[in-house]
Amino acid sequence: MARVPFKICPCCQEVWQTRDDFLEDMHLQLNGYKADFAKLEYGLFFFTHQKEGCYSTMALEVADFLDLHRGTVCEHNRDYDENCPRSCREKRKLEARQDVCECAFAREVCDLVKLRRNKKHVANSQADD
Structure with missing residues (x-):
């Protein structure tokens, strides 16, 4: 079976x-996140394939990466809170936030993906030396 x-x-x-x-x-470069406030696992991460002749951007569901998150997911959505910075509404804002909000886990996943890529980049650079 294939x-x-x-x-x-x-x-x-x-x-x-x-x-x-x-x-x-x-x-591949992670360059965006779009929250789905009704079902967080249906949110999207955007990756651009930065390979010569391609440069396509792909959307992958947050569900594909949920197991990378090790903490708990907050049940409080701050999107309608007047003090919310509304980062989840800005696709390119990928920085982790200290806010207690149900979307914070996706920012943590972004950080984990970037950290993993940085470790791979360092390992590749050391292997080239």
């Missing part, structure tokens, strides 16, 4: 068999 790949680039058809393959590909 295994279904984690993701296929819609433009160049590159295949990532596993999520680890996808997250470790140095040609």
Whole structure:
């Protein structure tokens, strides 16, 4: 039985068999998050395939990355709170926030993805030396 790949680039058809393959590909850049306030796991992370001749942006559901989050998910949505910075409404704001809000876990996942990529980049640089 053939295994279904984690993701296929819609433009160049590159295949990532596993999520680890996808997250470790140095040609992919996490560049956005769009919250789904009704169902958080249906929110979207946006990755751009920065490979010569491609540069396609792909949307992947937050559900594909939920297990990277190690803490609890807050049940309080601050989106309508007057003190909320509304970062979740700005697709390109990926920084983790200290706010107690149900969307904070997605920012943590963004940080984990970026940290993982940075570790891979450092490992690759050391191997080249």
